Amino acid sequence: MAGAVKYCVKPDSGRLFPFSRYNDPRGGGSSALERNILRYRAIEITLYLFYNEEIRNFMLTDVYPVAICENFYAISEVPDKKRLSCLLDRLLRDAEAANKLSIEDADTLRQTFLGAGQEGKKLKIAFAFAVKIGIFSEEEASELQMLLGYRNDIAHRIHLVMSDISRNYEAINYTNYFRPKYKYEALGKLRVFRNIIPTRIAKKLRRTLGLNSALFEMAEHVFELDLRRLDRLIAKQIVRERERYKKISGEFNLQGTELVEDLSPRFPANHRSSRTSCGDNYMPATGHLTKRGVEICYRLFDMGKTPLAVAYLMGMSLRSAKRRQQNWIKSGGFSRIRAEVKRYDMYTMQKSGTEMISMKKTGEGV
Template sequence: MPRREHRPQGHAPTVLEANVLKLRAFEIVLVLFYMEDLKRFILRSIKVSDMLTGYGDRLSDGKVKTKEGKKLELAREVLVAEGVIDQAESDEIKDLVDYRNTIGHQIHKMTVDVGAYSELVRFDGELGPVKGYDHKAAKRAAELRDKVKNGMMSKFVMELSFDSLAFEAAERTYLLEIRRLNAKVDKGIAQLNQLIEETNQSIRAIPKAVMESAQPLHPKHQKANGNLTDSGKSCIFQLFNAKATPYAAAHLMKISLRASTLWFKRWQASR
């Protein structure tokens, strides 16, 4: 198990992390719909067109029953040959379908980099780093879906489907929530960056003599239950005397922000 980085805020998701996860949830649903809708549209349209034009079955690999994955591969070749998409876009369809399958079968890979156990993103058994969330996937899937459908209209028979209408209310709602959450996430990132900068400044401002005397990482400062010993109390008071913020002290001593804040109030009361 990899070593976790210290989180003064605790294991529960922060407000920013919660908003990121909500944002991803809406985008993930859109990817699921867009790619499934696109895949069905492509396969149905080519099948119907081949039946009506006597083209033969361009979605068959000659076996008794062609697997759906192979059908989609053949369909992409047909779209490239017909000039509906180029090879790069064909490859992108494959990548997005693979991404959709990861969502369906390994949803944890879409969230592993957010929260208290984000270091797990570096591990995927013997396969190396986890290939996780793609924040551009929903937008790319929507654009590619529209391009393929529009491009196929003049060269293939379209099969009528009410899938898009059935999903329209959900799509409108999710897109609105995505815009709202994007604004919240951007604001949260700005606040986090400011907190990081203020914390770094606070730590850099602590005199070297204070750090050598306080020794904030020394194990003698904490009891087995996590409470501070007398030396720990002395240490954190020295840090506050040197104008360390509660967040900086929590980082330096590897304690919770809640505990550091309580000690900061005690330090203020003792002055």
């Protein structure tokens, strides 16, 4: 479940909330579940970057120099550069062993000589040599190279890594056609490779020891504990979210009630179609309810619907639904006197009269 990937289902037609940027009545505000998933991914990415750099340094610092010293070349290089690179590596190792050169300075000298732009080619040589001497199988080497490549998505396309945790219609439309870059299995697989490398290189290679692991030890321990804690918490929140959705989805069915056809909550006459102003009579912006729409909204509360269910049914924000519920309570709640509504012919979409109700009429029809 690591990372809890969110899948968005493309609606058959139109938007669930046509007058909003978001596909949720709660708007753009994040839920506790969404916040915890994003926290989980942020911690996961931090650990991934450290493990990634550790393995890359091992391949470039310990495997690659041995490969070129043994004349193992997967790609063509200038002969003098091969010889000088091998010589430089030996000198740096001797200087490090004699404590005449720090690890950081040695790494800087290696990178300066080898050139950062050639790192990809050097990794190919290192992985090919690692397969030859039995550190990795060909399948493992291929998988590990793909895992290391995930670093480019994190460094340059972090927005795509997080794109599925969104309520924005544009982001949802994008993820419906292009899968998010997030790889929930990357950290776990990279952790496995990191743990098996020391046992695989015994009697085959010397490994350069550094302070990186010691410097990151406390952070790594805290992050690993946080991942386990968040994993348990997210699993519980997902269960609660599914139960909540299952419970509220039962409120969406209006079959067998009066609120169908021209009395349905999404009927066009229930919503303002434009922003207009005539003298002192201001018409609210698109998406606001008409008087007829307010009455339909109140009838949903008459049926015992929750504000969240009303928000989904009417296509309004949860905040607006809660305000309508307060006004419904002020008007009498379950004991209020219902207002008349104009009826429409479903074929011509023209008004066809006023609803006939047995209850006492108060105010003018809507």
